[in-house]
Amino acid sequence: MNNKEKLRNAGLRPTKQRMIVADILLNGFNRHFTAENLQDEINSSGNSMSIATVYNCLKKFKNCGLIKQVETSKDTAIFDTNTDYHHHFLNEETGELIDIENEEISLHKIPEIPQGYLNNGIEVIIKLKRHN
Amino acid sequence: MNNKEKLRNAGLRPTKQRMIVADILLNGFNRHFTAENLQDEINSSGNSMSIATVYNCLKKFKNCGLIKQVETSKDTAIFDTNTDYHHHFLNEETGELIDIENEEISLHKIPEIPQGYLNNGIEVIIKLKRHN
DNA sequence: AAGTAGTTTAGAACGGTTTTAAAGTAAAAA
DNA sequence: TTTTTACTTTAAAACCGTTCTAAACTACTT
Structure with a gap:
């Protein structure tokens, strides 16, 4: 299943921004990351995205079960693919x-x-x- | 062992403020709480304390092992007696x-x-x- | 009693996250 | 198609828990 389908199946509109994020996160290799990590990666892939969108997107992905948030008492939220x-x-x-x-x-x-x-x-x- | 001794044993000067906190936290009844919870409780006990002092105190207590911090991904730090x-x-x-x-x-x-x-x-x- | 090292404080600063409100875009309806 | 509608993105401001600053204060030592 491609990323567009994954987003649709999850009930999310496959916008340009969500596709960029999906291409980074949903590629079969698991990782832990913060919102800032992800934004850096988006930037270095030649794209750019408002930090608000990064957070919106992570929240949606999390609510749809595409990613998880890890329980730690760190001051920065850590996500897990x-x-x-x-x-x-x-x-x-x-x-x-x-x-x-x-x-x-x-x-x-x-x-x-x-x-x-x-x-x-x-x-x-x-x-x-x-x-x- | 009284609270003054507990503080001294932990290597902490028993200041007025730390004694107020110790009297609330180290009374044998365990609880979970945030810095704000604690400040409220201090206020309603007729005392008052700067929020900076509350945080300083919790950090010292934690480093001495008098309290613990719980691992949760909540945005507020939760402590445990x-x-x-x-x-x-x-x-x-x-x-x-x-x-x-x-x-x-x-x-x-x-x-x-x-x-x-x-x-x-x-x-x-x-x-x-x-x-x- | 004097000195000193540690502590408290109000307020400013900080940093991660969310909100705002306006502009933009995807999908549905006509 | 075009139009309409609902959803999304954005920069900037706001928010909120926590830490820092630096001056006043206090516990302990000499």
Whole structure:
């Protein structure tokens, strides 16, 4: 399926800007990135885009499930093109994230979900510290 | 051990402001809170404190291990007086956190830690969605 | 009591993100 | 087609949580 179809299937109009973003993000290679990272990449690809559009686009992509946002307490939002159920190593000093495939972790026991709620996904973060 | 001793043991001068914060936070009842929550609570206890001091104080408390900061992608930093190794339920709509005791989760298998790094703690987040 | 190192403060600055409102564009209707 | 309509993009301003600045203050040491 090409990117235009991916956008349409997700219910998004395939505008010029969204196609530029899709071409960068939805190429089969997974990555973690910030809004600023993405804008830089757009610029160095010879295109340009308002930062507001970058954010709008990321929000739409996220709501459609085309990308994910990672849970970290960093001050900048980090996005992930890997939308599969998976986990992360987090280098707390640098903020760097490394994917952990779902199969590499097994949760043996989980607590009862509170009344009135559903389990909407589990994220495991293994914090890393440089070894000296 | 009283709060003055706790601060001294942590290597912090027990200033008037830090004692006010310690009296609120280190009373044996665990809670999650933001800097703003804390300032409100200080105000309604008849005291007052500059927001800069609230942040300074939280940073010092955190660096000394008197409190923790929780990993969430919320735009506001969330702190936790529970410094024991534990996990969280996260209501993504409201940002509300609920503690999960360490014993309530068992991680059966974890991946190999990347070369040059040490495992510096694992955080499990179970995201919740309201059940309709 | 005097000195000094650390702390608090108001207000400014900062940085990531969102809003605004006007111009532009894609899709639907005529 | 052309027109209409709804959606999108944009630069710039606003926003908001957090940090910085530098002057006043305070806890501790001498």
